[in-house]
Amino acid sequence: MSFAPAGFITVRRVALAITFALLLTLPFWVGNSYYINISSQILLYAVFALALNVLVGYGGLVSLGHAGLFAIAGYTAALLLDAGHGHFVADVAAIVVTLAASAVFAVLALRSTGIGFLMITLALGQIVWGIAYRWASLTNGDNGLKITTRPSPFGLSLNGAPAFYYTTLLVFVVALVTMILFVRSPLGASLRGTRDQPRRMNALGYNVWLIRFFAFLFSGFWTAVSGLLFIYYNQFISPPIAALQTSAETLLMVISGGTATLLGPIAGAAILVIMKNVVSSYIERWNLVLGIIFVLIITFMPEGLVPGVTRLWRKGWSTLRGRKPEPEARKTGGHGS
Amino acid sequence: MTALSVTNLCKAFGGLRVTRDVNLRVEAGERRLIIGPNGAGKTTLFNQIAGELTPDSGTIEMFGQDITKLASRKRTHLGMARTYQIITLFGRDTILRNVTLALLGLSPLRWNPVIDLEREQHLVDRAHEALASVGLSHIAERPLAQTSYGERRRVEIAMALAQSPKLLLLDEPYAGLSIDERRDVQQLLMKIPRDVTIVMIEHNMDVALEFAERITLLHFGEVIVEGTRAEVVDNPRTREVYLGE
Numbered sequence: 001m002s003f004a005p006a007g008f009i010t011v012r013r014v015a016l017a018i019t020f021a022l023l024l025t026l027p028f029w030v031g032n033s034y035y036i037n038i039s040s041q042i043l044l045y046a047v048f049a050l051a052l053n054v055l056v057g058y059g060g061l062v063s064l065g066h067a068g069l070f071a072i073a074g075y076t077a078a079l080l081l082d083a084g085h086g087h088f089v090a091d092v093a094a095i096v097v098t099l100a101a102s103a104v105f106a107v108l109a110l111r112s113t114g115i116g117f118l119m120i121t122l123a124l125g126q127i128v129w130g131i132a133y134r135w136a137s138l139t140n141g142d143n144g145l146k147i148t149t150r151p152s153p154f155g156l157s158l159n160g161a162p163a164f165y166y167t168t169l170l171v172f173v174v175a176l177v178t179m180i181l182f183v184r185s186p187l188g189a190s191l192r193g194t195r196d197q198p199r200r201m202n203a204l205g206y207n208v209w210l211i212r213f214f215a216f217l218f219s220g221f222w223t224a225v226s227g228l229l230f231i232y233y234n235q236f237i238s239p240p241i242a243a244l245q246t247s248a249e250t251l252l253m254v255i256s257g258g259t260a261t262l263l264g265p266i267a268g269a270a271i272l273v274i275m276k277n278v279v280s281s282y283i284e285r286w287n288l289v290l291g292i293i294f295v296l297i298i299t300f301m302p303e304g305l306v307p308g309v310t311r312l313w314r315k316g317w318s319t320l321r322g323r324k325p326e327p328e329a330r331k332t333g334g335h336g337s
Numbered sequence: 338m339t340a341l342s343v344t345n346l347c348k349a350f351g352g353l354r355v356t357r358d359v360n361l362r363v364e365a366g367e368r369r370l371i372i373g374p375n376g377a378g379k380t381t382l383f384n385q386i387a388g389e390l391t392p393d394s395g396t397i398e399m400f401g402q403d404i405t406k407l408a409s410r411k412r413t414h415l416g417m418a419r420t421y422q423i424i425t426l427f428g429r430d431t432i433l434r435n436v437t438l439a440l441l442g443l444s445p446l447r448w449n450p451v452i453d454l455e456r457e458q459h460l461v462d463r464a465h466e467a468l469a470s471v472g473l474s475h476i477a478e479r480p481l482a483q484t485s486y487g488e489r490r491r492v493e494i495a496m497a498l499a500q501s502p503k504l505l506l507l508d509e510p511y512a513g514l515s516i517d518e519r520r521d522v523q524q525l526l527m528k529i530p531r532d533v534t535i536v537m538i539e540h541n542m543d544v545a546l547e548f549a550e551r552i553t554l555l556h557f558g559e560v561i562v563e564g565t566r567a568e569v570v571d572n573p574r575t576r577e578v579y580l581g582e
Contacts, residue, residue: 181451182451184453184455185450186448186450186457187447189437189438189454190438190441190447193427196428196429199389200421200425200426202408202409202410203387203410203413203418203419204410204438204439204443204500205410205413205442205443205500207410214448218450
């Protein structure tokens, strides 16, 4: 038995297929390198937001320190490339170092949940920012670090906007697929259980702490990957990337799009990147517009943009068919939109 | 064989001693009722037995194994299951999903980050069996939010039974139920096989006395009377402390 109207599922599948086809052909119909690069940015931030959503949406653990992990990946790769190492070594090392940092973050932050978790992650993120800012002999301080080349996997240059876009799209699709698998998996279901009833989960035989720890590592892994995409996209990293604002913006992407959904963080990333990069070209007070958008989302769709639109769609669909909308509940391992 | 042995158990919250040298021996297959007025320390005792609270002193053994310092989740893996006085379920999920989570808790599959849980048919089938045993299989796919209080009580019991426990701790399973629902739950508990030892806290004396073989009366964290139904009911201290005579 499905709790979603059959028509809705069909429409959703068609919409996803069209979206994927559009993404795949984007460089051909966009043409302009600037907008192709904006699309790459949306995708890399979508990976970052999806990573954060693992903790925020599925684990109920709101982190304000993920920018620190994001920056650790970027700085590690930049430092190793600067030291003369190849891209493969730099990338693998960046992921390993970020995973190690995630483990440290997790061990310290998982001593608590709720506001305690948030404050500890915030403090840890600020420590990373402080190191990036103050340890100038390593990080070049405020001036940041530059990298001169992008990797060339299998001899394919990623210097052009379309090539980089397709690489980002590939990474994004892999990230999305792993998220779908994770959310549907027993471990994903367990993580949601620890969010909703940690005491009960413990009594049912689950190791709540370890489940959260693994979730943190999973989140840290994809944060590292998005951090690598960031450094290759910008070919530059500086302390503001590790700052609270980056964490807060990514959290806004997750919350505005819809926590505990797979499409929500992607939609949130699109809104934020477009506002920052495109709308800001036309409207000087783009921050005000962004604020108004968030206020409207919170007012009319407190569950986030994607679940809110889904709810309105269901309501409209049911009204059209003269039926009362059915509430949705997860089955044995289902996941949100 | 002794299923549960509690020896000289003590627990205090600051200056308030909530468990005072409690001794308890529950034989395998026994139906034990723990009664006492509000604030007697029944749930605190349960929480120590289940591992959710650490006792200050004393020991707890389950089937001869010392579990005093064992984490709550590990006790579950040894065969202990419990229900809660205040229903503690996964409100965003379906009934079936709630029971599936109970089954998953004891399965190594719970660490799997790749397979699709919905396709684990053996878990789903076992969840349906557990729900059938409490008469809820026909509404297995119903969201928990759309169920009655009595149905939720039965879901709690189904989750505990799904874990095939050797020792089942029931914390006020009749609380908040209508007379009909109480009778249904009573019949359900009566059907639990004898290889499951049951320790129950209950205020509702009518149904609880019918169920119990031995009764322990707690008062201010202390065991003051223990014995068969007749012994406890006839004891003047029971009437004095619990029945208000």
